[in-house]
Amino acid sequence: MTKKITVLAGDGIGPEIMAAGLAVLQTISELDQLSFEITTADFGGIAIDHFVDPLPPATLSACQTADAILLAAIGGPNWEQAKRTPEMGLLALRQALQLFANLRPIKVTPALSKLSPLKAEIAEKADFIVVRELTSGIYFGTPRERTETSALDTNTYQADEIKRILKKAFEIARTRKKKVTSVDKANVLATSKLWRQLAEEVAEDYPDCTLQHQYVDSAAMKIIAQPEEFDVIVTENLFGDILSDEASVLPGSLGLLASGSHSINGPSLYEPIHGSAPDIAGTDTANPLSMIYSVTMMLKESFGLITSAEKIEQACDEVLGNGVLTKDLGGTAKTTEFTAAVIKQLKEDEADGKNII
Ligand code: NAD
Ligand code: IPM
Numbered sequence: 001m002t003k004k005i006t007v008l009a010g011d012g013i014g015p016e017i018m019a020a021g022l023a024v025l026q027t028i029s030e031l032d033q034l035s036f037e038i039t040t041a042d043f044g045g046i047a048i049d050h051f052v053d054p055l056p057p058a059t060l061s062a063c064q065t066a067d068a069i070l071l072a073a074i075g076g077p078n079w080e081q082a083k084r085t086p087e088m089g090l091l092a093l094r095q096a097l098q099l100f101a102n103l104r105p106i107k108v109t110p111a112l113s114k115l116s117p118l119k120a121e122i123a124e125k126a127d128f129i130v131v132r133e134l135t136s137g138i139y140f141g142t143p144r145e146r147t148e149t150s151a152l153d154t155n156t157y158q159a160d161e162i163k164r165i166l167k168k169a170f171e172i173a174r175t176r177k178k179k180v181t182s183v184d185k186a187n188v189l190a191t192s193k194l195w196r197q198l199a200e201e202v203a204e205d206y207p208d209c210t211l212q213h214q215y216v217d218s219a220a221m222k223i224i225a226q227p228e229e230f231d232v233i234v235t236e237n238l239f240g241d242i243l244s245d246e247a248s249v250l251p252g253s254l255g256l257l258a259s260g261s262h263s264i265n266g267p268s269l270y271e272p273i274h275g276s277a278p279d280i281a282g283t284d285t286a287n288p289l290s291m292i293y294s295v296t297m298m299l300k301e302s303f304g305l306i307t308s309a310e311k312i313e314q315a316c317d318e319v320l321g322n323g324v325l326t327k328d329l330g331g332t333a334k335t336t337e338f339t340a341a342v343i344k345q346l347k348e349d350e351a352d353g354k355n356i357i
């Protein structure tokens with residue numbers, strides 16, 4: 001059956017990496033006889049330019065009626081002073097779709113461990129997932145105020161919001177190494193004290209899993225010093241944002257990490273964890289893997305197309321293993337060249353019968 005995908009290319013490097021993701025999707029569609037209906041919509045800065053609104057009603061509606069959403073990246077210096085910024089549009093979209101569970105996997109494959117700025121013997125042990133709460137916490141709490149001389153943000157969490165993300169983390173742990181690390185700042189914050197108490201309560205329903213608590217400051221250190229200690233990290237919105245960008249140092253670049261955001265039963269959204277990278281936009285140097293891996297996450301998690309996704313991942317591994325690398329990983333391949341290499345590899349693997357996984 002034809003699946004409907006709403007595509008939000010956004011700003012900066014967004015259109016460049018989205019083109020890469022869609023080209024790979026087109027290739028796997030042809031190889032595996034898959035059928036997708038793509039609807040593109042303006043979102044973020046480009047939507048401000050066209051509609052003075054980062055999330056126009058037509059874009060929201062296209063997302064609500066899709067089977068899945070692909071987003072590249074939004075934001076940039078042009079819109080920092082806008083009344084409604086691209087970032088506000090992104091938060092509004094996450095809220096409107098109730099995308100409370102943001103999953104950010106970090107895995108260092110053999111081809112990548114040599115590329116990490118960290119010691120290969122440390123980086124190669126990383127295989128964990130950050131389960132970030134995405135629709136509450138300090139990103140959404142009110143009051144939020146700013147005057148000339150003071151500013152106020154509010155970190156609010158309801159028990160139900162904390163419990164549902166903790167349950168999600170334990171469910172994911174059951175499919176992995178069954179180890180949950182709940183990251184908080186319970187030595188200081190009231191929200192974290194509640195979070196820690198609820199983590200203990202939820203853990204009782206998952207006796208097959210272990211639960212550890214870790215303060216966010218020491219977790220930040222341990223993630224890059226002893227990544228093998230982690231399997232599932234579950235944490236609040238702001239901590240998850242920061243820790244996942246930090247964790248991208250393990251595989252070697254922010255341009256490698258994808259994410260999937262899920263609600264209870266609506267369409268899921270897949271996007272790189274990074275932003276619009278204004279410093280390299282328009283230079284054809286962005287690493288498109290974050291977008292290509294967002295596509296593979298979508299194929300697996302929204303459409304159950306595991307083999308098709310694994311074929312793409314295998315082709316990417318082979319291309320990286322052959323030393324075809326974008327600038328962020330120390331190479332010279334352009335975004336378009338890297339993408340072409342992945343597509344060529346996919347087709348060759350198919351012709352060789354190599355990708356029967
Ligand atoms: P960023 O993630 O855009 O870039 C940080 C650094 O990583 C930059 O040096 C950039 O060149 C590099 N980088 C990011 N993606 C890359 C890729 N695919 N290949 C190679 N290098 C890559 O963060 P920033 O510069 O702090 O923010 C820029 C804008 O993006 C801001 O407006 C911010 O609000 C927005 N932003 C959007 C999202 C999103 O759309 N989900 C996420 C984060 C930031
Ligand atoms: C991300 C981004 C967003 C966030 C910004 C752009 C609102 O950093 O998706 O990680 O903080 O969630």
Ligand code: MN
Nearest residue numbers: 241242245273
């Ligand atoms: Mn972020």
